[in-house]
Amino acid sequence: MSFPMIQFKATNTELIGELQDILEQKLHSLTKYIAEDQTDLTCQAEFEKVTAQTSGKIYRIEVNLYIDGTLYRAESTETTFEEAIDEVRNELDKELRRSNKKKETMLKRGGRRIKEMMRFGSQ
Numbered sequence: 490m491s492f493p494m495i496q497f498k499a500t501n502t503e504l505i506g507e508l509q510d511i512l513e514q515k516l517h518s519l520t521k522y523i524a525e526d527q528t529d530l531t532c533q534a535e536f537e538k539v540t541a542q543t544s545g546k547i548y549r550i551e552v553n554l555y556i557d558g559t560l561y562r563a564e565s566t567e568t569t570f571e572e573a574i575d576e577v578r579n580e581l582d583k584e585l586r587r588s589n590k591k592k593e594t595m596l597k598r599g600g601r602r603i604k605e606m607m608r609f610g611s612q
Contacts, residue, residue, distance in 0.1 A: 492516055495509075499536050516581070519585060529555070537549040547566075
């Protein structure tokens with residue numbers, strides 16, 4: 490399974506190809522959480538330079554990842570776009586990992602329940 494095409498948007502800044510490549514490379518590591526049979530995948534990324542200030546944390550990145558209708562969203566504002574990309578990737582990784590654990594837990598719980606019903610009958 491490959492990561493979906495990313496739709497890029499730039500606000501108050503010029504979007505250079507190097508940043509797009511870095512973001513695609515970082516987000517590609519999230520494919521381990523995407524199942525092979527999932528076809529409804531969309532990814533949107535927005536690069537923004539906050540114009541209200543001239544120094545400090547002025548580079549903002551927002552990434553929306555839709556997997557089978559479920560929205561996974563991450564946003565970060567840092568001193569450079571590269572730092573913001575790393576932070577966004579970490580947030581998305583945490584959300585996807587939490588979602589996968591929840592699905593596994595529900596599957597195991599259902600299996601235990603079925604086994605219990607088979608062993609002792611329905612109660």
